[in-house]
Amino acid sequence: xxxxxxxxxxxxxxxxxxxxxxxxxxxxxxxxxxxxxxxxxxxxxxxxxxxxxxxxxxxxxxxxxxxxxxxxxxxxxxxxxxxxxxxxxxxxxxxxxxxxxxxxxxxxxxxxxxxxxxxxxxxxxxxxxxxxxxxxxxxxxxxxxxxxxxxxxxxxxxxxxxxxxxxxxxxxxxxxxxxxxxxxxxxxxxxxxxxxxxxxxxxxxxxxxxxxxxxxxxxxxxxxxxxxxxxxxxxxxxxxxxxxxxxxxxxxxxxxxxxxxxxxxxxxxxxxxxxxxxxxxxxxxxx
Numbered sequence: 001x002x003x004x005x006x007x008x009x010x011x012x013x014x015x016x017x018x019x020x021x022x023x024x025x026x027x028x029x030x031x032x033x034x035x036x037x038x039x040x041x042x043x044x045x046x047x048x049x050x051x052x053x054x055x056x057x058x059x060x061x062x063x064x065x066x067x068x069x070x071x072x073x074x075x076x077x078x079x080x081x082x083x084x085x086x087x088x089x090x091x092x093x094x095x096x097x098x099x100x101x102x103x104x105x106x107x108x109x110x111x112x113x114x115x116x117x118x119x120x121x122x123x124x125x126x127x128x129x130x131x132x133x134x135x136x137x138x139x140x141x142x143x144x145x146x147x148x149x150x151x152x153x154x155x156x157x158x159x160x161x162x163x164x165x166x167x168x169x170x171x172x173x174x175x176x177x178x179x180x181x182x183x184x185x186x187x188x189x190x191x192x193x194x195x196x197x198x199x200x201x202x203x204x205x206x207x208x209x210x211x212x213x214x215x216x217x218x219x220x221x222x223x224x225x226x227x228x229x230x231x232x233x234x235x236x237x238x239x240x241x242x243x244x245x246x247x248x249x250x251x252x253x254x255x256x257x258x259x260x261x262x263x264x265x266x267x268x269x270x271x272x273x274x275x276x277x278x279x280x281x282x283x284x285x286x287x
Contacts, residue, residue: 028142032152034108035139038064049098054243055091058115059108060084060163062123062131066102070095073194074232075187077120082128086119086163092194092239105135112153113160117191119167127166134159185210186224189217190232197236199260203229238274241267245283252279 026037063083070077071094072085079085087093123131138155141148192206200206206229207217221229237259244255256267271279 026139028139030110030142030147030152032109032111032149033138033142033156034106034110035135035142036104036106036108037136037139039104039106040102049095052092052094052239052242055087055089055093057108057110058086058088058113059106060086060159062105062128062135064103064105066099067097068095068099068102069097072118072120074190074235075120079120080122082123082125084119084121084123084128084131084163086115086160086167088115088118091118105132107135107138107156107159109156109160113156115160115164119163121167121170123166131159131162134162182220182224185212185217185220189221189229190236193233193236197233198240198258201230201233201237201260206233234270234274238271241271241279242282245279255279 027039028035061084063079063081065081068079070079072087073092076096077083077085134155138152138159141152141155188210189206192209196205203214203217207214210217212220218229221227221232225232241255241259244250244258250258251264252268253264256264259267261267261270268278268280271277271282275282277285
């Protein structure tokens with residue numbers, strides 16, 4: 001039986017800012033934003049390898065040094081210098097390996113900034129330099145008195161828009177490569193699964209939303225990932241189930257109802273098949 005992993009809410013509200021300040025070289029926190037410059041990931045206990053986290057506040061992370069392997073919404077990524085992640089609220093992340101020298105610049109958007117799709121890309125040196133200049137400008141403006149909230153919000157929105165533009169340009173260039181069609185369908189499929197897995201677990205449902213046949217969807221997901229469609233649907237469902245079991249002191253039948261299983265028994269059998277333990281045993285193990 002594999003190690004049981006809980007999903008941990010990753011929010012600034014759950015972090016001791018004084019402890020974080022001691023572990024990070026440069027950090028600034030306001031009601032609107034948290035900015036971390038040259039943060040050393042191995043010096044903080046707030047984001048640990050092997051644990052699963054649910055992002056509460058959206059954020060931007062730019063890798064400055066080192067390497068990391070991380071799973072984001074069921075997709076595995078390798079990050080290195082120049083990589084950046086734009087992560088919306090409710091993103092599920094699992095750090096798998098982080099090098100000792102990993103350092104990042106990060107912005108956590110606490111108020112006023114929202115977006116729906118994640119972006120994980122490798123920025124060119126010029127793009128990376130532009131993003132850093134905008135982030136450093138934000139840092140400088142945050143220190144001015146009086147605090148100009150509208151100016152800060154506009155600058156933060158400009159940073160997000162710039163990252164989204166970089167993503168759009170990358171996607172446009174990839175459209176000319178036929179091999180990216182497979183990855184494009186795969187990424188859209190996983191976003192749909194992340195959004196609908198609590199209520200929809202049939203292959204025809206996802207095939208219909210992607211405008212392909214169930215047979216084609218099965219073939220392309222297998223080609224892209226080496227796994228079946230149901231593997232990804234079940235994996236996402238288990239993540240949601242674990243989150244409900246951990247954060248809500250609910251009975252099995254209540255969670256079965258939320259996840260649209262026909263009965264508590266059906267949910268329990270599914271959960272045990274996928275994890276090796278019953279929902280009740282999982283809850284007891286989390287206490």
